[in-house]
Amino acid sequence: xxxxxxxxxxxxxxxxxxxxxxxxxxxxxxxxxxxxxxxxxxxxxxxxxxxxxxxxxxxxxxxxxxxxxxxxxxxxxxxxxxxxxxxxxxxxxxxxxxxxxxxxxxxxxxxxxxxxxxxxxxxxxxxxxxxxxxxxxxxxxxxxxxxxxxxxxxxxxxxxxxxxxxxxxxxxxxxxxxxxxxxxxxxxxxxxxxxxxxxxxxxxxxxxxxxxxxxxxxxxxxxxxxxxxxxxxxxxxxxxxxxxxxxxxxxxxxxxxxxxxxxxxxxxxxxxxxx
Numbered sequence: 219x220x221x222x223x224x225x226x227x228x229x230x231x232x233x234x235x236x237x238x239x240x241x242x243x244x245x246x247x248x249x250x251x252x253x254x255x256x257x258x259x260x261x262x263x264x265x266x267x268x269x270x271x272x273x274x275x276x277x278x279x280x281x282x283x284x285x286x287x288x289x290x291x292x293x294x295x296x297x298x299x300x301x302x303x304x305x306x307x308x309x310x311x312x313x314x315x316x317x318x319x320x321x322x323x324x325x326x327x328x329x330x331x332x333x334x335x336x337x338x339x340x341x342x343x344x345x346x347x348x349x350x351x352x353x354x355x356x357x358x359x360x361x362x363x364x365x366x367x368x369x370x371x372x373x374x375x376x377x378x379x380x381x382x383x384x385x386x387x388x389x390x391x392x393x394x395x396x397x398x399x400x401x402x403x404x405x406x407x408x409x410x411x412x413x414x415x416x417x418x419x420x421x422x423x424x425x426x427x428x429x430x431x432x433x434x435x436x437x438x439x440x441x442x443x444x445x446x447x448x449x450x451x452x453x454x455x456x457x458x459x460x461x462x463x464x465x466x467x468x469x470x471x472x473x474x475x476x477x478x479x480x481x482x483x484x485x486x487x488x489x490x491x492x493x
Contacts, residue, residue: 267316272332279340287351297347298437298446303481306381307341310399313370324369325376330412331362333378334394341380341392342418346429347436348449352422352458360389360417363490367410375399376411383488384481385429389417391481393489413489427461434475435461441474448472 227235265271297305317329342357343350370376379395394414420427433439435457437446449457452469460470 263314264316266314276335276339279343283343283350295347295437295446297442299440299442300438302345302433302438303382305345306379307337307344308377308379309337310375310377311336312375313372315372318372322369323372325372325411327364327366330364330366330396330414334362334414334416337378337380338392338394338416338418342390345382345390346420346432349420349427349432349435349457349461352454352461354422354458355427356421357418358421360419361492362414362416363492365413365415365489367412370396370411377408382481383415384479384485385433386479386482387428387430388426389419390429391485391488391492392416392418415488415490415492417492422458422462425462428478430476430478430480431461431463434473435470439474439476441476445473 261268311333313325313329317325317333319326338359339357349355375398377395377397377399379397381393381395383391383393385391392415394416395410396412396414398409398411400408420429420432434445435449437443437449439445448469452460456465456469459465459468460473
């Protein structure tokens, strides 16, 4: 400890430090290189747990979409005439040390929920398509249930697949499957680690958007091509008015809606319950 620093300390503090002065020589004046490398290794192994990383990963797809929309980017509507139940998304992850159980050496139960947040929102955005592009449109999660089947070992890769199971007058019911990666060289079915059921509601501010209206506006179904021609001539305000049911006699009167409810007859076969 330098004399300059000691001179700045109060006498009462100096009296307490005097017995410790002989031991100060054992304190290294610099950090050994081995400890620096160890610190860097620990940091890299747990990089996905650093402050702000999770929030950035969750919010970036939404932010990127909003930026692209604001810049005028448009995407071809692949949903026209398609069945919304055929749409799936798949994304690959790995059971990192930060996301795994230190005792069982497998993906921790809490990591299933945090990883699910990475894929559920982007899936819902792509599912409802043009309806989400209206300012103020968002989703609210009403509940999630997990049916755990098998552990995901530490370091293992796994896939998450999302698909729509059904919808009623208010809720979208989405199944998320945690599974081993599909291999084109193998004929063996993938290992199912967990099945998850989530229900989401489409909101504009505090008003609920019925899923069937969002699907109809997006162009799904047998009448999708004709509906999409109508939708392309509507303003965002007219689209919103039709979605919430305020403008039944406007341009949207030519839209032929898909079924009000669909897939609900198989609800008893779904993985868990969220109602």
